[in-house]
Amino acid sequence: MADNNEIKVKSLQKALEILNLFTVKPVLGVTEISEYFGIYKSTVHNILSTLKAMEYLEQDEETGKYRLGIQVFTLSKALGDTYSITKIATPYLQELSNQTRERVYLAVPYRSEVLYLDSMYPADSVELMRSILGERAQMYCTGIGKAMLANMNERTIEEYLATHELKAFTENSITDKEEFRQELLRIRQRGYAIDDMEHEFGIKCVAMPIFDRNRNVYAAISISGLAHHFTSEHIAEWAILLKKYISRIENRL
Structure with a gap:
């Protein structure tokens, strides 16, 4: 669990909370995430777009929904290697x-x-x-x-x-x-x-x-x-x- 006293960058915290949500449900859309966290769709869209650009998420061209990307696997492998x-x-x-x-x-x-x-x-x-x-x-x-x-x-x-x-x-x-x-x-x-x-x-x-x-x-x-x-x-x-x-x-x- 995160220690709230140690969290200094709230926007980064929210981005990681959104990323963690994909461990509960593997495919998510902007509306679902917005309703879950109670934040604006525009904020969610910006976070998802950034995570997609960094390859932590992938987007389905037909549905527009997101799933975990290859960079998450790369991090997991690095964790195992430690x-x-x-x-x-x-x-x-x-x-x-x-x-x-x-x-x-x-x-x-x-x-x-x-x-x-x-x-x-x-x-x-x-x-x-x-x-x-x-x-x-x-x-x-x-x-x-x-x-x-x-x-x-x-x-x-x-x-x-x-x-x-x-x-x-x-x-x-x-x-x-x-x-x-x-x-x-x-x-x-x-x-x-x-x-x-x-x-x-x-x-x-x-x-x-x-x-x-x-x-x-x-x-x-x-x-x-x-x-x-x-x-x-x-x-x-x-x-x-x-x-x-x-x-x-x-x-x-």
């Missing part, structure tokens, strides 16, 4: 995906959320692949988030629980804070986290943290896929694979 772990982990993520036949994700803790840096699909997958770079998710209802949070210190965990409402995404989401504390304890004891359709119905995952040389949580990897693929045997087998590949990544950090 995390050295992405380059280290990428070949291991691909091997892990090929062996498990499932999607594999890499993420880091960002403030109190999960920030995804990379994803891999099996090499011969026919699925439509999409970049997940820059997407964020809640910690408490994702395997990758729970794996990281469970291995942080108790003060961090208690601060998180004190400032976050555990809202239900599905009927499997853990919304009771004491139950969630017990879940984190189970994760620490067995060494990996499981998302049992807690964020998205029909999707399960198994995840494990990556530690830096000081044994602080640096990132995490998850194996994710359709729930019926995640039998107890597969989960146990994939946890062993995760540990093996994470050990290789940690040795290179």
Whole structure:
């Protein structure tokens, strides 16, 4: 969240707020944006025209509406490149995906959320692949988030629980804070986290943290896929694979 005390250029703030709106709705017109923010259409048009000229937005010639442009992707790639772990982990993520036949994700803790840096699909997958770079998710209802949070210190965990409402995404989401504390304890004891359709119905995952040389949580990897693929045997087998590949990544950090 922005610190309003640090915002000095209000016009720039509004331009970025408009740009951020495209993460909620991918295609927008001048009228929609004007009504959403309660500002003049002429102001919106000027901001959109500038963002278009800078290639942060593209405009559909037929409808006149706007969508995100190539420069946003360029920035996202630059963000990923700032995390050295992405380059280290990428070949291991691909091997892990090929062996498990499932999607594999890499993420880091960002403030109190999960920030995804990379994803891999099996090499011969026919699925439509999409970049997940820059997407964020809640910690408490994702395997990758729970794996990281469970291995942080108790003060961090208690601060998180004190400032976050555990809202239900599905009927499997853990919304009771004491139950969630017990879940984190189970994760620490067995060494990996499981998302049992807690964020998205029909999707399960198994995840494990990556530690830096000081044994602080640096990132995490998850194996994710359709729930019926995640039998107890597969989960146990994939946890062993995760540990093996994470050990290789940690040795290179």
